[in-house]
Amino acid sequence: xxxxxxxxxxxxxxxxxASAAALAVAIPAATAEAxxxxxxxxxxxxxLLDSGANRxxxxxxxxxxxxxxxxxxxxxxxxxxxxxxxxLNRQVTIKQSYRDYVERTGASTADLRTGDKMTVRQLxxxxxxxxxxxxAYALADTFGSGSTEAARTxxxxxxxxxxxxxxxxxxTHYDSFDGISDKxxxxxxxxxxxxxxxxxxxxxxxxxxVKTTSTRQKATNRNRTYxxxxxxxxxxxxxxxxxxxxxxxxxxxxxxxxxxxRGKRTVIGVILNDPVQRYPDAVKMLDWAFDTKxxxxxRRLPAxxxxx
Numbered sequence: 001x002x003x004x005x006x007x008x009x010x011x012x013x014x015x016x017x018a019s020a021a022a023l024a025v026a027i028p029a030a031t032a033e034a035x036x037x038x039x040x041x042x043x044x045x046x047x048l049l050d051s052g053a054n055r056x057x058x059x060x061x062x063x064x065x066x067x068x069x070x071x072x073x074x075x076x077x078x079x080x081x082x083x084x085x086x087x088l089n090r091q092v093t094i095k096q097s098y099r100d101y102v103e104r105t106g107a108s109t110a111d112l113r114t115g116d117k118m119t120v121r122q123l124x125x126x127x128x129x130x131x132x133x134x135x136a137y138a139l140a141d142t143f144g145s146g147s148t149e150a151a152r153t154x155x156x157x158x159x160x161x162x163x164x165x166x167x168x169x170x171x172t173h174y175d176s177f178d179g180i181s182d183k184x185x186x187x188x189x190x191x192x193x194x195x196x197x198x199x200x201x202x203x204x205x206x207x208x209x210v211k212t213t214s215t216r217q218k219a220t221n222r223n224r225t226y227x228x229x230x231x232x233x234x235x236x237x238x239x240x241x242x243x244x245x246x247x248x249x250x251x252x253x254x255x256x257x258x259x260x261x262r263g264k265r266t267v268i269g270v271i272l273n274d275p276v277q278r279y280p281d282a283v284k285m286l287d288w289a290f291d292t293k294x295x296x297x298x299r300r301l302p303a304x305x306x307x308x
Contacts, residue, residue: 036058037057037060038288039284040284041274042274042275042276042277043060043273043281044061044273044274045064045066045190045270045272046058046060046061046271046272046274047060047062047191047194047269048285048289049194049197049268051259051268057289058288058289059191062190062191063171063189063190064189064190065187065188065189066187066189067186067249068188068193068247069179069248069249069253069255070131070133070179070248070255071247071255071256072174072178072179073128073136073178073179074196074197074245074257075174075196076136076178077127077206078163078203078206079156079159079160080120080124080143081205081206082163082203088120088205089119089120090119090120090142091117091119091221092120092123092139094113094115094134095114095141096114097137098114098138098141101133102132102137105133107133107134108130108131108132108133108308109306110132110226111132111226112126112138112226113224116222116224122217124139125215125217126217126226127139129209129212129215130229130231131231131306131308132306133180136177137153137177140152140153144156144157157176160174164192167195167196167199168195169196170192171187171192172193173185173186173188174186179247179249181249181251184251188272190270190272193270194257194268197244197257197259197270198268201244201259207242207243210230210243210244211242212230213230213235214227215227215228227304229301229302229305231301232246232256232258233301234256234279237298238283239262241258242261243259244259246308248308253273253274253275254271254273254275254278255273255274256269256270256278257270258270258271258286262290265290267289269285269289271285279298283296
């Protein structure tokens with residue numbers, strides 16, 4: 001467990017005895033841990049960041065690389081939104097191959113229909129709320145370069161890795177545009193993911209999307225309306241919650257990147273591989289950061305909503 005901001009030992013003169021030093025070393029780690037961070041966090045990796053001050057608050061195995069499942073889609077969105085000259089009203093035609101992909105992989109889906117035209121902005125809602133891997137495919141195919149879908153999606157993943165390097169995410173690597181990793185080489189750390197989340201939340205279009213609990217979006221070329229629900233149960237449940245992304249995978253386990261705002265202070269948290277209680281752990285972490293104690297009943301998702 002990592003602890004940040006520990007106070008230096010004050011030395012009264014030069015007479016620090018060997019026995020006193022030994023006593024200081026003998027303080028149980030659990031005692032120090034309880035004093036400097038939330039207790040009982042089951043996640044294998046976790047991190048808390050004071051976003052405004054860009055200050056580390058607390059971490060657990062903060063620099064250990066782990067798979068991140070659909071929290072990958074934060075970088076998918078950032079890569080799109082930070083494309084030079086991006087037009088969020090650009091129309092994208094949904095291809096059958098996008099539907100075939102989610103069917104073949106058993107991935108979470110926005111249930112995009114072949115032939116529908118959707119704007120990039122609408123696809124970002126489909127990407128981040130129901131965690132649509134079909135929406136991720138559509139964005140990667142649109143913003144990648146090359147003469148084939150395979151080349152364009154590979155190019156887009158390369159852009160994701162380039163963006164990670166630009167942001168100094170030294171322990172992050174992507175091998176997919178949506179978190180479905182064939183070779184298991186799609187990994188990050190809690191610290192890196194918090195840095196990425198902080199960057200993402202500086203983009204107004206991104207923050208508007210991820211704080212939305214549900215949305216209705218109509219195809220631009222026909223009378224079809226999509227209704228999407230945000231899989232992040234903290235929204236509408238925890239006071240001040242403003243995003244940002246869930247993720248679940250066999251290797252990654254349940255993951256959650258979350259943010260909440262109280263007054264002028266914003267805290268970003270990351271949970272990687274929390275097998276039993278990612279939402280209760282997120283509440284504990286936020287309550288510790290804000291020095292509050294919340295009684296939270298998690299928002300129930302409609303039966304039609306994807307669980308990610």
